[in-house]
Amino acid sequence: MNVRFDPAYRLRGRLRPPSDKSISHRAALIAAMASEPVQIRNHLDAQDTRSTLTAIQQLGAVVEPRDDELVVRGGGLRNANMPTGAIHVGNAGTLMRLLPGWLSFQIGASFTLDGDESIRRRPVDRIAEPLRRMGAGIEARDGRFPPFTIHGAALQGIEYELPVASAQVKSCLLLAGLTTDATTVLEPVATRDHTERLLLRARAPVSRQTIKNGGHRIMIRNADELELDAIDVPADPSSAAFLIAAGALVSGSRLVLEGVGVNWTRVGFIRILERMGAIVLSELEPEGSFSEWEPVADIDVRHGPLEGTAVSAEEVPLAIDELPLVALVGCFAQGETVVSGAGELRVKESDRIATVVDGLRSLGGDVEALPDGFVVRGTGGLRGGRLDAAGDHRLALLGAVAGLASAEGVEVVGMEAADVSYPRFAEDVARLAG
DSSP, X not given: OEXXXXXXXXXXXXXXXXXXXXXXXXXXXXXXXXXXXXXXXXXXOSHHHHHHHHHHHHTTOEEEEETTEEEEEOOOTTOXXXXXXXXXXXXXXXXXXXXXXXXXXXXXXXXXXXXXXXXXXXXXXXXXXXXXXXXXXXXXXXXTEEEEEEEOOOOOOOEEEOSSOOHHHHHHHHHHGGGXXXXXXXXXXXXXXXXXXXXXXXXXXXEEEEOXXXXXXXXXXXXXXXXXXXXXXXXXXXXXXXXXXXXXXXXXXXXXXXXXXOOTTSOXXXXXXXHTTOEEEOOOOOTTOOOSSOOEEEEEEEOOOOBOOEEOTTTGGGSGGGHXXXXXXXXXXXXXXXXXXXXXXXXXXXXXXXXXXXXXXXXXXXXXXXXXXXXXXXXXXXXXXXXXXXXXXXXXXXXXXXXXXXXSOEEXXXXXXXXXXXXXXXXHHHHHHO
């Protein structure tokens, strides 16, 4: 489906962005592992999160939709059903990497995970290697790609230092560690911490210490069962980021985004944008905070002049999903914007370094790819044109924002990819544009 986004005169109004995708995935998964029913309010209804609900139902959970909430009735920590066929994760990379943590300690059971064409290109060796060290059996296509099979076993605790900072790998190992005496994950720099917060809320024995360079040592110990109180899922800061960027780029704009999660491990993009000169007003959670609660705030965005900046490797994990937007904003800024240490972008739904660079160039941007990032030479704007989303929801939304701020508008080829995380984006933008 091709959708054209014409230049916007201004964007004005208030709205609540879609609910947080990362928390929705994790809330449903941990609820399915709990011993009592769990209420999840404002669970995101999108393609990726539907894949998670389907997966936990295959594993024996009952999912009951009720108005604006779900009730998930799971079978407990150690009682996942073994389905007759493969569990299809669709395009949900978070589900693909987190779910094996739970399945790895289902003793004597085997589970095969598969997905769409994009998922089949995304490696799983980063979770397979430590899970094997813990005692699980993992068989993957060509040793590292889906479809792959997990053979559950009695697991042994390990101490594992992440070679590359990854919230998904960390989360997988923390879930696997729930039946070990003690499992410790060392992350070199901070990554999003929704899994730790939900496990803490579920009364699991999880602790976290800050180590050098702002990284963390996270320890999980054996849990007999999980008990999870009702969860309110905040609006997604990654989805809100596209509206924040649009408000910062389109002259005359003033937006208020309501009920957005401002967990300090998720607001790296806002901090980068503020450094570039954008006017983004909100009470963000102090860096280093850790509790079972997810902080929420309204975000006030206004258009303002922008300057280029440098984004270092230490900042990348806290803004990984929004880095394509940094490239877009850099096109409208004065001077150079450089992102480095972001090689992880090459193994997302698409090679996001290549697709973002090619896409922005096609719209008139001066952008150069680096092995682990990109350089953007700001020209004050973009001409516009045509951008192929390449099946990547972030790229589809990037093209839409580029169209709103460009001189001539942008036709996004494959806009349906946005349904993975933000199905109503075009409608929300139309409302804000009047």
